[in-house]
Amino acid sequence: MANVRLAPVLRSSAGGSKQVSAQGNTLNEVLNDLYSRFPALKEQIQPEQELSKFVNVYVNDQDVRYLQGLETAVGASDVVTLLPAMAGGR
Template sequence: MATVRLAPVLRAAVGNSKKVVAQGNTLAEVLSDLFQRYPDLKEQIQTGDELSKFVNVYVNDQDVRYLKQLATEVGPNDTVSLLPAMAGGF
């Protein structure tokens, strides 16, 4: 199972855990497994069938936008990181 690391803003949707595990051979499968157990997380991560443009997703510290997006391969010892984009200003 892959380890999924969650930014603090997402942790409430998974019982305040910093990390959870999920099964799948691709990012899409890992997220599907995750969303089945934590449905409130989906609206923060995906828009329809695509990743939200306001979330940065990494597999082993590599941005999936430069890999295969949802088709990115994920192995059982890999780490997926979910980081919502943050903006600020005055």
């Protein structure tokens, strides 16, 4: 199972967990396993077929946009990080 790290803003949708495990051989499979247990995460991460452009997703610290996107391979010892983009300022 891959380890999925959740940014603080996502933790309330995952029962307060900082990190959870999820099964799958691709990022898409890992995310679907995550959504089956924490449905509220789907709206924040992947409201459409593709990932939200406001969420950065990394597999082992590599941005999946520069890999194979949702088809990026994920191994049992890999770490997936979900990090919503933050904006602010004046």
